[in-house]
Amino acid sequence: MTADVWLPIPPDEIEGLPQGPAYRFWDGAEEFPADPADCVFYVVPYMKPSDIGVRPMPHMSSLRVVQTLSAGTDHVEPGLRHLSPGVRLCNARGVHEASTAELALTLVLASLRGIPGFVRAQDRGEWQGGFHPALADKNVLIVGYGSIGAAIEDRLAPFELARVARVARSRRTTARGPVLPLTDLPSLLPEADVVVLSTPLTEATRGLVNADFLARMKDGALLVNVARGPVVDTKALLTELDSGRLTAALDVTDPEPLPPGHPLWHAPGVLISPHVGGPTSAFLPRAKRLLTDQLRRFVNQEPLANVILTTGAASA
Incomplete structure (x- = not known):
């Protein structure tokens, strides 16, 4: 038996990998690179369907670490039930912040300033001016x-905002100001001109943005989703979009990929990008740094970063 590490990036393209493990390249191909039973550290292929990433997990009897290259881990959590107790699941905190935040800002500005309409007018050769909202104030x-x-x-x-309100699972204080609990959403939504979703997909957040959530948003507000599609109830959102009361900018959708002919494609006031918050030129160098650091920690038996849960533990 060997102590294998499965990587979705060719190991010879990652500088500084620690010596000791046998590194195997697997990016979701039909054939496994080695016996999954020998894998001790599994880096899940990036931007592959959930069934591909989960496929080897029932056979990974020696596994100690599952490392995603995404901020969310919902796509691999169905495979955790096949693993022995004590396997640590780690996410890619530190990899996607820059690119996802860039896209969130892009979607906000493009939606408020009417960029999709300008592009369509350019395609028609039309000079189409007008008044649009600013992000300022x-x-x-x-x-x-x-x-x-x-x-x-x-x-x-x-951008000279009037106010930023922050909501997370639990109340805390940050350098920029207080973070309020999800239970405060009903009082915060009516005041927000722009609502940005960047929450993980959990049982608590699945369908969080439902008809009641949307009804509490003020007339003319913009909903931006760079989280996960199922955080939003698509049917409820379509009702608000079709009425013209709200607008939306969505990097993620439910279903995803959004199939041809789906009503979201042509709903009024919606801008859709095809889940491109993470895959940019910023991804690969940050992903390689994360893997090098995590594997150094693993080989040296040091605490891992970004541990989300441990199988068999009460928190799982």
């Missing part, structure tokens, strides 16, 4: 204030 509500939510606020800071 707006109230922004960030729902999900982890590292990505904080990075979004960092990029919003220069």
